[in-house]
Amino acid sequence: MPAKVYETRWHGRGGQGTVTAARVLAEAAYHEGFQGVQTIPFFGAERRGAPVAAYTRFSREPVRIHSNVYTPDIVVVVDPTLFESGMANITDGLKTDGILVINNPGNSDTVSKIGKLPRGAKVFTVDATSISIEFGLEVAGLALSATPMLGAFAKATGLISLDSTLEALSDIFRGGEGEKNLKAVEMAYEKTVEHVVPEEQYLEGSMPVSRRERVSQFKTWRDLTPIPVSKPSEASMGITGEWRVFKPVYDREECNRCLACWMFCPENVVSVDEEGYPVINYTYCKGCGVCASVCPKKNMHLVREKEEA
Numbered sequence: 001m002p003a004k005v006y007e008t009r010w011h012g013r014g015g016q017g018t019v020t021a022a023r024v025l026a027e028a029a030y031h032e033g034f035q036g037v038q039t040i041p042f043f044g045a046e047r048r049g050a051p052v053a054a055y056t057r058f059s060r061e062p063v064r065i066h067s068n069v070y071t072p073d074i075v076v077v078v079d080p081t082l083f084e085s086g087m088a089n090i091t092d093g094l095k096t097d098g099i100l101v102i103n104n105p106g107n108s109d110t111v112s113k114i115g116k117l118p119r120g121a122k123v124f125t126v127d128a129t130s131i132s133i134e135f136g137l138e139v140a141g142l143a144l145s146a147t148p149m150l151g152a153f154a155k156a157t158g159l160i161s162l163d164s165t166l167e168a169l170s171d172i173f174r175g176g177e178g179e180k181n182l183k184a185v186e187m188a189y190e191k192t193v194e195h196v197v198p199e200e201q202y203l204e205g206s207m208p209v210s211r212r213e214r215v216s217q218f219k220t221w222r223d224l225t226p227i228p229v230s231k232p233s234e235a236s237m238g239i240t241g242e243w244r245v246f247k248p249v250y251d252r253e254e255c256n257r258c259l260a261c262w263m264f265c266p267e268n269v270v271s272v273d274e275e276g277y278p279v280i281n282y283t284y285c286k287g288c289g290v291c292a293s294v295c296p297k298k299n300m301h302l303v304r305e306k307e308e309a
């Protein structure tokens, strides 16, 4: 059975450090022993104060999903004003038994503003804004509230230890700046508390998920609607296959025709034959090895050109 992929979605505003925190979490997961880690930022209007999201995935095995997170196990809310503004579907797709970790400035009654939750979901809060201000984590008047949320994440989920979180932070922030970040995360870890969710706040059934119906139509890569992608041809770059040192080859007997190699080839030089097997255009394949790294069966191998000939 494949290892579970833990999916986290972060919601904050531009300038609060949300994207950086999502990245630190991925590094912390790596320190914790998760070998597959991934972080993806998602910007809307690129200015301070605008809603931003970021995604962190981690697993004991390589992570092969490369999309936004639609059905999170954990949602981290750096800016709770997003609940009231309606500018982000914060609890969208939260899994049953999912975890919501919320910055709760002034320890106000944020929980009542969340709306419906899937049955079994847990809610944890911490006043990350006050902690940021206490340790001087501010830039141009905006509190970097996302950093303390890393401590809250560690406490609420138990998936990543505080030690791994601090180790990841130390990799990124050095000197006095690093000290402040570490202390803020430690304090947030201490002050994170769980809230009892009233029975009436639970939803019967699962949370709505944007795009679920559309995605479910696709069973394999081949079901995707074809989109125009340029094919390489001889031009200013010449015959790019001549650059190649290693050549990708695969065993047809072992191939499961998943077409991950076709999907991820950055040069678009993999096509599909009539039986659904990949065909590599060696005239333009650069030997980058992406196809070999994404092949789930480890069936695409890179061989030296001379050895293979």
Ligand code: SF4
Pocket: 248, 264, 265, 266, 267, 268, 269, 270, 280, 284, 285, 286, 287, 288, 289, 290, 291, 292
């Ligand atoms: S080695 Fe790179 S360019 Fe060649 S087929 Fe694989 S992914 Fe495409």
Ligand code: SF4
Pocket: 250, 254, 255, 256, 257, 258, 259, 260, 261, 262, 278, 294, 295, 296, 297, 298, 299, 300
């Ligand atoms: S990724 Fe591997 S298993 Fe999938 S089609 Fe390509 S060679 Fe075959």
